[in-house]
Amino acid sequence: MSFKDFNLDEILLDNISKAGYEVPTEIQQIAIPKLIEGLDVCGSSFTGSGKTAAFLLPCIQRIISTEKKGTGARVLVLVPTRELAIQIADQAIKYSKNVKKMKVISIYGGVSYFHQKKDLSSKYEILIATPGRLIDYMRSGKIRFDRLETLILDEADRMLDMGFIDDIEMIAENLPKDRQTVLFTATMPKTILNLTKSLMRNPISIAAKASAIPTTITHQCYFTDNLSKKHEFLEEYLQKNEIDQAIIFTSTKSYANTLQEMLEEKNIFAKALHGDISQDKRIKILKRFEAKKIKFLIATDLAARGLNIPNVSHVFNFDFPNNIEDYIHRTGRTGRAGKKGSAISFIGNNETSFVHKLKEKKIEIEFLNKQNKSFKEKTHSMPFKRNNFRKKKIWR
Numbered sequence: 001m002s003f004k005d006f007n008l009d010e011i012l013l014d015n016i017s018k019a020g021y022e023v024p025t026e027i028q029q030i031a032i033p034k035l036i037e038g039l040d041v042c043g044s045s046f047t048g049s050g051k052t053a054a055f056l057l058p059c060i061q062r063i064i065s066t067e068k069k070g071t072g073a074r075v076l077v078l079v080p081t082r083e084l085a086i087q088i089a090d091q092a093i094k095y096s097k098n099v100k101k102m103k104v105i106s107i108y109g110g111v112s113y114f115h116q117k118k119d120l121s122s123k124y125e126i127l128i129a130t131p132g133r134l135i136d137y138m139r140s141g142k143i144r145f146d147r148l149e150t151l152i153l154d155e156a157d158r159m160l161d162m163g164f165i166d167d168i169e170m171i172a173e174n175l176p177k178d179r180q181t182v183l184f185t186a187t188m189p190k191t192i193l194n195l196t197k198s199l200m201r202n203p204i205s206i207a208a209k210a211s212a213i214p215t216t217i218t219h220q221c222y223f224t225d226n227l228s229k230k231h232e233f234l235e236e237y238l239q240k241n242e243i244d245q246a247i248i249f250t251s252t253k254s255y256a257n258t259l260q261e262m263l264e265e266k267n268i269f270a271k272a273l274h275g276d277i278s279q280d281k282r283i284k285i286l287k288r289f290e291a292k293k294i295k296f297l298i299a300t301d302l303a304a305r306g307l308n309i310p311n312v313s314h315v316f317n318f319d320f321p322n323n324i325e326d327y328i329h330r331t332g333r334t335g336r337a338g339k340k341g342s343a344i345s346f347i348g349n350n351e352t353s354f355v356h357k358l359k360e361k362k363i364e365i366e367f368l369n370k371q372n373k374s375f376k377e378k379t380h381s382m383p384f385k386r387n388n389f390r391k392k393k394i395w396r
Contacts, residue, residue, distance in 0.1 A: 070147035110279035270296035
């Protein structure tokens with residue numbers, strides 16, 4: 001199958017080709033025809049599977065082929081984070097290049113209202129927004145939805161985790177009732193099913209058959225018995241292994257800063273990315289990382305969702321996340337678009353039970369130091385004694 005089989009406009013096909021897409025991914029093959037038909041769709045697909053293009057391409061096709069009078073967006077995309085809003089806006093602009101009278105805007109918190117108000121006063125077709133900032137503008141009367149055709153909820157599971165359920169329902173109540181509603185999620189908890197009942201009309205459920213765990217990613221673990229060993233392993237790996245680009249995840253914002261300073265002392269230059277950094281600076285860091293001017297990014301879970309950087313070859317879990325879903329989304333920053341990727345985790349004494357959860361999810365793990373044999377023989381996490389720790393170098 002090719003993108004031509006969807007009967008997309010020639011301008012759109014040209015933009016897809018320039019973006020480097022040759023064959024539709026599985027979720028695109030399933031979703032695009034349904035969305036072009038105008039059906040409500042609830043889609044489930046793993047991170048990095050191409051779902052952004054799956055919902056944007058049909059929307060742009062409809063905008064190209066039909067006109068609609070009125071003010072406000074024809075397509076509203078709700079997302080949980082600013083970073084994801086920026087990423088999707090960039091993709092929408094890329095796909096819609098050279099389409100006449102096509103404007104894409106994004107609104108999100110953490111930046112001045114001035115430029116966003118200016119954008120909203122112009123005519124635009126696609127609006128990407130975080131719920132909180134969108135509600136601010138709705139309450140002030142700065143946004144109208146007279147000609148809205150499609151509401152898209154991307155990373156819906158994450159939005160519910162972040163407590164946006166009431167905001168989403170309030171926004172939906174103020175949209176045209178005859179709209180198309182599209183929901184995409186990586187996981188399908190019960191709360192998502194309840195949301196589909198309240199927001200959607202006879203939704204079609206679709207899912208990529210591929211596992212939620214991409215097979216392009218190898219998962220490896222190192223056991224550590226103290227924090228200094230984590231630093232030692234990480235520094236040596238970054239210095240001695242071939243890495244295109246890497247994201248290093250920490251559990252806190254303050255430790256992201258600390259780790260950046262400690263790596264720089266070893267002449268390993270990295271940049272921290274987290275919520276205490278101003279939005280303008282975060283955008284600049286992401287742009288530099290995307291342009292490969294930054295090799296190592298140290299991030300909190302703020303960056304686990306929405307980052308679509310094709311050259312990330314490695315993801316490091318300096319600290320384990322709070323749950324399996326966040327682990328999947330973190331590691332999903334690598335191994336994208338069919339490329340190979342490596343996810344490497346450092347397991348402290350208080351984190352060993354998390355490995356059992358990974359095994360329960362059928363995630364194949366390669367253990368890279370001595371404790372793996374004794375660990376796999378246990379059904380519960382085991383304490384590690386310093387004298388049991390492997391002394392010799394373990395790097396391959």
